Amino acid sequence: MLTLDKLAIEQGDFRLSADLEIETGASVAVIGPSGAGKSTLLSVIAGFLAPSAGRVLWDSAEITGTAPGERPLSILFQDQNLFPHLTLETNLALGLNPKGKIDRAARAQIEGALARVGLEGLGKRKPGQISGGQQSRAGLARALLRARPMLLLDEPFAALGPALKTEMLALVAEIAREQGTTVLMVSHDPEDARVLCPQTVLVAEGKAHPPQDTTALLADPPPVLREYLGEGARPRD
Amino acid sequence: MAARLREITPAALASAALVALVLGTLAAVAIRAGGLTGLRATDLAAIRFTLWQAALSALISCVLAIPVARALHRRRFPGRGALISLLGAPFILPVIVAVFGLIAVFGRRGLVNAMLAPLGIEPITIYGAQGVIIAHVFFNLPLATRMILHGWQAIPAERFRLAATLGFGPSEVTRHLERPMLRSVLPGAFLAIFLVCLTSFAVALTLGGGPRATTVELAIYQAFRFDFDMGRAASLALVQVAISVTALLIAARVTMPASFGAGHDRTTRPIPQLAGGAGRTSLDALAIVLAAAFLLAPIGAVFARGLPALPELPAMIWPATLTSLVIALASTLVTLIIALPLALAATRHRWAEIAAMLPMTASALVMGTGAFLIARPFINPTSLALPMVLLTNAALSIPFATRILMPEIRTLQSDYDRLAASLGMRGIARLRLLTLPRLARPLGFSAGLAAAFSMGDLGVITLFSDGQTRTLPLALFQLMGSYRMDQAAGAATLLLSLTFALFWALDRAGHHADSR
Secondary structure, eight states: OEEEEEEEEEETTEEEEEEEEEOTTOEEEEEOSTTSSHHHHHHHHHTSSOOSEEEEEETTEEOTTSOGGGSSEEEEOSSOOSOTTSOHHHHHHHHHOTTOOOOHHHHHHHHHHHHHTTOTTOTTSOGGGSOHHHHHHHHHHHHHHHTOSEEEEESTTTTSOHHHHHHHHHHHHHHHHHHTOEEEEEOSOHHHHHHHOSEEEEEETTEEOOOEEHHHHHHSOOHHHHHHHGGGGSOOO | OHHHHHHHHHHHHHHHHHHIIIIIHHHHHHHHHOSSTTOOHHHHHHHHHHHHHHHHHHHHHHHHHHHHHHHHHHOOOTTHHHHHHHTTGGGTSOHHHHHHHHHHHHSTTSHHHHHHGGGTOOOOOOSSHHHHHHHHHHHHHHHHHHHHHHHHHHSOHHHHHHHHHTTOOHHHHIIIIIHHHHHHHHHHHHHHHHHHHHTOOHHHHHHOBTTTBOOHHHHHHHHHHTSOOHHHHHHHHHHHHHHHHHHHHHHHTSOOOOOOSSOOOOOOOOOHHHHOOHHHHHHHHHHHHHHHHHHHHHHHHHHHHHTTTGGGOOTTHHHHHHHHHHHHHHHHHHHHHHHHHHHHHHTTOHHHHHHHHGGGGSOHHHHHHHHHHHHTTTSOGGGGHHHHHHHHHHHHHHHHHHHHHHHHHHHHHHHHHHHHHHTTOOHHHHIIIIIHHHTHHHHHHHHHHHHHHHHHOOSHHHHHOOSSSOOHHHHHHHHHHTTOHHHHHHHHHHHHHHHHHHHHHHHHHHHHHOOO
16 A cells, blocks of 8 residues: 655645555556646655655555665656667666666566567667657566556656557556556546546645545546546546 | 765765865965965066967957858858868867977968068068967967857847848848847857966967066976976966966856857858848958968978878887877776766766866966975876876866766756666666766767877976976977977877877767667
């Protein structure tokens, strides 16, 4: 279970508070107006940004001061998820150990992970030599190898077309189910939340609210969310 | 906390090494000086000369650079790109080679006097104050031209198009677009050149001298070598540092334009209406031809005279060449080992950037003098000659290397810091897998500059040399001093070729290692 215990985040004039819990194995969307602090919240959970007060806990162990690489999580960003000068194989090897060493066991694992996301035999390619969709898959394959209990997604599929994005979300859901991963996904698109995440954390007006039922939230959004979502907020049947 | 500490340790060590070298030698000099009482009237003349020759060199370079930069900006002709690239060449040209070339062109038996003689004009001389200034303009006119050209190219193309639609002619363009740009670019260009000329040593050593053309750096050398007057050398060294620091503090208040780098050149074509008629076209052509001739003639003269002389080089050239190559490569390595951690830390810690810029306040001669004073009680200082040359060369390259690396490091950090942190990459693994591959290009360019600077340097070696230990520039200087001009031409050709080859090879290696 991920616990954000009376968390307070300050960056200049920006303020965000969070006091909530997320069940192990849950898939939770993080939605809210632009600039509300969705990515900032993920940065604090991932350890890139220190909160000004409060604690972050995983299964009751405090990780507030733990280095990003040692936290029980993997994160996929909007872009720059792969090092463009390294082959996919080396990029994935960094998920196994931060020195990027590849022995026979590692090679087999990497090939397995590539196959799992549909990139068999592309290990020697560099990110620039494959498509955007394939790059997303490679990022996911590295998260797969890291096998951390939590996966944070900071809109990693925003640049993909609708069909590709649906495909990736399905793949994430599948992998999360297999590994029992807790998923936290920032998204601009309520449809993403509906597809992948039964629960949603609403970030608005300086507060990250505890997770609530996604369908119910989108069916009857509070004013601040309604304003952000516009007409598209109406439930589709 | 421990991780934070580990992160800045390399930068802290690099800073400590630089501080020890720059401030340690300065302290040795200061302790030795015991007040500024040791100065003579000739030393005061040296201070005056240093200031006014630097001011005049900077002024002439800037004024002459304006028509050249304007012509390069508004004309298109075959070889224009090559000429703009060539403007970067004096930056790595060994001073002593340039001096040889300038003597071949402007000297008593040079090309210019050969042309003037039939017209009955008195021969001009390259020695003395005017020689020092001609040499400084030779080095800095290209620098100024690049900085001003950069300013021209920074005027948005839309503004020129707007000017064309408003029916502006060349003089309105000058008033509304060019003059404001020049007002913002020229002070920085002037100061940058003024700063460089303040610490001029090799030019003054070869072309200057005497009561009318001695710089403070040269006076330090003379007090040290000829008068064995350590106290006076120390006093002069402090004067030199005071002048440099004052000038740097003034310069820090003025935005300095970028002074080097690949010739940025946008492809927007000039608008004919704004460029003026045949009169202006021929004036532009004249500016370009004269500037190109001024730049190319001395280099051409070195090759013309030196290539045939290569087989007759005296035997002493070869060990000197080997010494210079070894020192250049070692000094390049030291430059990168110090500059890289400093540049990596400098994007977050101001102290690291200040440490990296520290050598700009020092001069090679001051560091050399200090090292001599420190070493003298313990060992024979001449045995320190080559290590000191290596270290001072590296120290003087570190500010440039740091400035080249920092923007690329900012990009690297904003692009990949989070990813690397989330994967737990640090230490050697991070250096090998991320930092070095992503910085290959600026590292190669910095290495090329550092190697070229060191290869062509004629500074500290003159202070320490016992006549036996020599670098290639010193060997060339000795050949010139004994009027063996053909051999000197051969040595100059060798030095010039090796310097450019080193720069080219290291810069290429950086491009090659960049696998993006």
